[in-house]
Amino acid sequence: MSVTAAKGFQASGIAAGIKENGNPDLALVVNTGPRLAAAGVFTSNRVKAAPVLWSEQVLKGGQVSAVILNSGGANACTGPKGFQDTHATAEKVADVLGHNAAEVAVASTGLIGLLLPMGKLLPGVETAAAQLSEHGGEKAAIAIKTTDSVHKTSVVTKDGWTVGGMAKGAGMLAPGLATMLVVLTTDADLEADVLDKALRAATKVTFDRVDSDGCMSTNDTVLLLASGASEVTPEYEEFAAAVHTVCDDLGQQLIRDAEGASKDIEVEVVNAATEDDAVEVGRSIARNNLLKCAIHGEDPNWGRVLSAIGTTAAAFEPDQLNVAINGVWVCKNGGVGEDRDKVDMRYREVRITADLAAGNESAVIWTNDLTADYVHENSAYSS
Amino acid sequence: MSVTAAKGFQASGIAAGIKENGNPDLALVVNTGPRLAAAGVFTSNRVKAAPVLWSEQVLKGGQVSAVILNSGGANACTGPKGFQDTHATAEKVADVLGHNAAEVAVASTGLIGLLLPMGKLLPGVETAAAQLSEHGGEKAAIAIKTTDSVHKTSVVTKDGWTVGGMAKGAGMLAPGLATMLVVLTTDADLEADVLDKALRAATKVTFDRVDSDGCMSTNDTVLLLASGASEVTPEYEEFAAAVHTVCDDLGQQLIRDAEGASKDIEVEVVNAATEDDAVEVGRSIARNNLLKCAIHGEDPNWGRVLSAIGTTAAAFEPDQLNVAINGVWVCKNGGVGEDRDKVDMRYREVRITADLAAGNESAVIWTNDLTADYVHENSAYSS
Numbered sequence: 116m117s118v119t120a121a122k123g124f125q126a127s128g129i130a131a132g133i134k135e136n137g138n139p140d141l142a143l144v145v146n147t148g149p150r151l152a153a154a155g156v157f158t159s160n161r162v163k164a165a166p167v168l169w170s171e172q173v174l175k176g177g178q179v180s181a182v183i184l185n186s187g188g189a190n191a192c193t194g195p196k197g198f199q200d201t202h203a204t205a206e207k208v209a210d211v212l213g214h215n216a217a218e219v220a221v222a223s224t225g226l227i228g229l230l231l232p233m234g235k236l237l238p239g240v241e242t243a244a245a246q247l248s249e250h251g252g253e254k255a256a257i258a259i260k261t262t263d264s265v266h267k268t269s270v271v272t273k274d275g276w277t278v279g280g281m282a283k284g285a286g287m288l289a290p291g292l293a294t295m296l297v298v299l300t301t302d303a304d305l306e307a308d309v310l311d312k313a314l315r316a317a318t319k320v321t322f323d324r325v326d327s328d329g330c331m332s333t334n335d336t337v338l339l340l341a342s343g344a345s346e347v348t349p350e351y352e353e354f355a356a357a358v359h360t361v362c363d364d365l366g367q368q369l370i371r372d373a374e375g376a377s378k379d380i381e382v383e384v385v386n387a388a389t390e391d392d393a394v395e396v397g398r399s400i401a402r403n404n405l406l407k408c409a410i411h412g413e414d415p416n417w418g419r420v421l422s423a424i425g426t427t428a429a430a431f432e433p434d435q436l437n438v439a440i441n442g443v444w445v446c447k448n449g450g451v452g453e454d455r456d457k458v459d460m461r462y463r464e465v466r467i468t469a470d471l472a473a474g475n476e477s478a479v480i481w482t483n484d485l486t487a488d489y490v491h492e493n494s495a496y497s498s
Numbered sequence: 499m500s501v502t503a504a505k506g507f508q509a510s511g512i513a514a515g516i517k518e519n520g521n522p523d524l525a526l527v528v529n530t531g532p533r534l535a536a537a538g539v540f541t542s543n544r545v546k547a548a549p550v551l552w553s554e555q556v557l558k559g560g561q562v563s564a565v566i567l568n569s570g571g572a573n574a575c576t577g578p579k580g581f582q583d584t585h586a587t588a589e590k591v592a593d594v595l596g597h598n599a600a601e602v603a604v605a606s607t608g609l610i611g612l613l614l615p616m617g618k619l620l621p622g623v624e625t626a627a628a629q630l631s632e633h634g635g636e637k638a639a640i641a642i643k644t645t646d647s648v649h650k651t652s653v654v655t656k657d658g659w660t661v662g663g664m665a666k667g668a669g670m671l672a673p674g675l676a677t678m679l680v681v682l683t684t685d686a687d688l689e690a691d692v693l694d695k696a697l698r699a700a701t702k703v704t705f706d707r708v709d710s711d712g713c714m715s716t717n718d719t720v721l722l723l724a725s726g727a728s729e730v731t732p733e734y735e736e737f738a739a740a741v742h743t744v745c746d747d748l749g750q751q752l753i754r755d756a757e758g759a760s761k762d763i764e765v766e767v768v769n770a771a772t773e774d775d776a777v778e779v780g781r782s783i784a785r786n787n788l789l790k791c792a793i794h795g796e797d798p799n800w801g802r803v804l805s806a807i808g809t810t811a812a813a814f815e816p817d818q819l820n821v822a823i824n825g826v827w828v829c830k831n832g833g834v835g836e837d838r839d840k841v842d843m844r845y846r847e848v849r850i851t852a853d854l855a856a857g858n859e860s861a862v863i864w865t866n867d868l869t870a871d872y873v874h875e876n877s878a879y880s881s
Binding site: 160161162163189191192193194196197224226227228229230332333404405408409411412414416417418419421422424425426427432433434436446448449450451485486487489490491492493494495 | 543546611831877
């Protein structure tokens with residue numbers, strides 16, 4: 116279903132030969148209208164891939180007729196030639212579909228620092244266009260995978276309208292978005308500024324709070340396209356809730372597929388003075404390598420949680436901190452709490468609750484454990 | 499030689515039974531004067547262990563007659579009882595030696611969140627005092643080891659005076675100091691304020707720039723004690739240089755003994771607008787798990803260096819960045835540079851040079867690779 120669950124969209128996914136192993140590597144998503152409204156959110160990394168620089172410009176117009184996405188190469192740190200390649204890809208899509216290149220978004224994912232094989236990619240655009248289908252969403256989702264073990268899609272259908280989408284991402288997951296490409300589509304009849312508001316509200320508390328390994332990508336792209344084909348204009352709150360649900364679902368799928376992970380960890384920070392404090396503390400806990408190793412070893416090592424909290428500027432008193440692991444308050448008032456042997460860590464899901472005793476705000480950050488498999492996978496990625 | 503290389507110091511290291519495996523776990527360093535001047539630098543973690551809270555108070559007086567250090571337990575997050583235990587330890591040392599407890603510094607290292615076995619520690623103080631010797635520096639250095647594979651000492655002797663020291667630390671190494679205990683001694687005849695100035699200047703560019711795993715400890719302590727026994731008062735610059743040399747040497751020993759590491763990585767940031775920019779960029783590179791895995795895999799993955807630089811607020815233009823790995827400029831002007839196959843990564847030492855092309859300042863951060871051995875060691879530490 117994916118990006119073609121909503122009416123007014125076609126998609127395809129093919130193997131253009133960008134990946135040497137012959138796996139699918141090129142996806143095309145086309146908005147057949149009647150509306151071409153769109154919004155986008157991009158990586159906050161200052162080193163941005165060529166397709167991000169291109170698509171940021173495209174999105175300023177608030178209209179996107181097509182999105183072309185490739186795996187097998189990030190086209191990041193590739194200089195003027197890389198940008199020319201992105202531009203040529205958009206022109207090729209526009210040429211084949213009879214669109215305007217200024218309304219064609221481009222997204223790429225894969226290794227940084229390599230030019231794309233344009234001699235394969237450009238003919239691939241023709242093949243992808245020829246295979247466009249209202250049932251092509253799954254194939255598109257498959258074609259954007261890199262180290263993902265599964266493809267990720269999500270759909271919410273409401274009263275006469277739908278929001279659906281696809282995502283890829285398994286490593287380099289950190290805020291300012293996770294390393295990922297996401298395309299969401301809807302047949303709701305909405306203007307670009309409404310899409311933008313709903314998308315930013317949703318990503319701020321979903322993708323932005325997934326922090327697998329603290330590494331921020333050069334290529335993160337989240338697009339939301341509206342075709343208006345349902346001829347329904349939902350209330351903003353209802354629409355925003357649907358976008359949030361799809362983003363949240365895709366974000367959960369990303370963290371569950373994180374490279375090498377054996378534990379999914381929900382870091383919940385409660386009773387913070389501000390939401391920003393809660394997020395800062397949550398991220399600090401989620402990024403603590405020693406803690407992530409301990410969780411891998413099924414060791415409820417709450418001292419590492421406290422040492423992570425202590426590095427933040429959040430409001431708290433060290434002797435008022437409480438920490439629960441899987442519901443057992445192993446740390447109370449900054450010291451030893453309930454018996455750590457009561458903590459059952461046999462299951463994949465782990466919840467760490469940090470009570471700052473400083474207010475009423477809260478936030479959840481999603482992360483995973485640090486494993487030897489993560490090291491192996493990322494030691495060998497480009498070789 | 500360690501802490502007893504300088505005249506006017508005695509030390510010992512014994513097995514008090516704090517560690518269940520029977521290894522040495524209690525060290526005592528005594529300044530026999532005539533001067534008792536001292537300076538200290540402590541963790542900037544807001545969650546501070548009881549001995550840190552105690553020793554910070556002791557150091558405010560500028561006089562330290564003895565330092566008692568235990569491994570086998572950090573006495574962090576142990577509440578009022580933990581602080582009472584630290585106090586009792588200092589009182590015991592003072593009682594046995596005929597000193598003033600307000601001049602006895604305490605340092606602990608080991609697992610967070612466990613009370614120390616005072617029934618073993620206090621009798622151990624008597625044993626340690628009985629074994630004090632002008633040749634006890636090595637034994638003291640051995641007794642403070644936790645996961646360290648070797649003990650660490652360093653000595654610089656100048657014209658009639660000496661600076662020597664010992665250090666422990668192998669994980670949780672990050673600025674605001676590395677996780678470590680360090681005791682430096684000198685027989686130079688200097689006031690506490692001079693010691694403080696020289697110690698802060700040295701730690702800022704040595705221990706503070708060692709970043710093994712980004713995790714900041716609750717127990718970091720660096721002390722510098724002066725006995726005045728040489729009756730020589732060196733020039734400040736000469737003394738500061740000697741302290742720097744010893745700190746730098748010990749810092750290098752710490753990073754070379756980092757848990758599970760197979761590569762020692764020197765991250766050199768050059769042509770930064772400010773020294774702070776250089777340090778920020780260096781730390782971001784040093785903490786990038788994906789890059790650390792790539793280095794482990796002997797993969798000169800410079801894209802991960804650029805993506806780490808891009809997350810900082812330092813002054814630079816993405817298309818002017820240059821990166822060398824082991825002297826090969828694999829990234830030029832933000833894009834592909836020399837052939838990455840020219841990079842020889844067979845050796846343990848790896849140098850990453852990031853040229854920000856934004857000024858004339860520079861800094862070096864020391865780190866290591868991320869390995870499966872690190873994961874294994876830190877998955878099983880407390881169990």
